[in-house]
Amino acid sequence: MKINIFVLLMVSIPFFANSQNSTYDQALADSLGADDYGMKSYSLVMLKTGGGNIDDKAEVDSLFRGHLDNISRLAEAGKIIAAGPLGKNDKNYRGIFIFDEQDKAKVAELLQTDPAIKANLLAYDIYNWYGSAALPVYLETHSKIEKIRP
Template identity: 60%
Template sequence: MKLLSLLVLVIVWCAGVTAQTDNPNYDKALADSLGADEYGMKSYIFVILKTGTIQIDDKQKVGELFRGHMDNINRLVKMKKLIVAGPFGKNDHSYRGLFVFDSKSKEEVITLLQTDPAIKEKLLEAELFDWYGSAALPTYLKVSDRVSKTHP
């Protein structure tokens, strides 16, 4: 009976050991600086930009709004609030692009989105989602600037 109990204890212990393993590359200081949890993840706000409710026929006005949109993207990146941005190709959903904000607060992101002239004028509309992703995501921005030959 003691042997059986010992065998069960060893099996349970082995199962626990193999279920999770420590990462030998773990850098606590880096993880802490990025706000990572034990899995190297954190919360973000994911935004899908869609065609807005207003249609503007004045091409010059549309151009000005989108120039302001791009300038605002660059400003939010410099603030380290916006960490991913990019357009979608043509699709059946009226999706125009996406943003990933380094924020846990939808209220903060809503305020930041209102600084975008294309959103403020309702040329674009934003849908916000809580998203859980790699805490290392913001680190790609350092490399991103080095691979862009021209800035939009």
């Protein structure tokens, strides 16, 4: 009898573990490229301190102004869906980007449009990342709550 109960449990667990979402929107999922779990693949970029050294503060300021402008341009084009700085850390990580692109070579090309990266003030590592397919639509909301643009 114990074996039959064990078999019954093993057969029924997968049935109960996955249930249909009553608010599922097929059209929205398709438009965002979501899989059955509402997820998709992205590229995560870890920005870190580069090897470049520029002593002219005005030039450095100009390059980082261009860095921020480039982030805005990439976001408006739908290429980058998240970006932000990191606090001080022992890895010299400076910030992150999440690109709505899986191809690392294409992401590397997009990164070369950043003046701070081109000047080697920032370097980067690119990783595959699996996250919510809804990430791209949060930018619409962010633009409505952003009082001051960088």
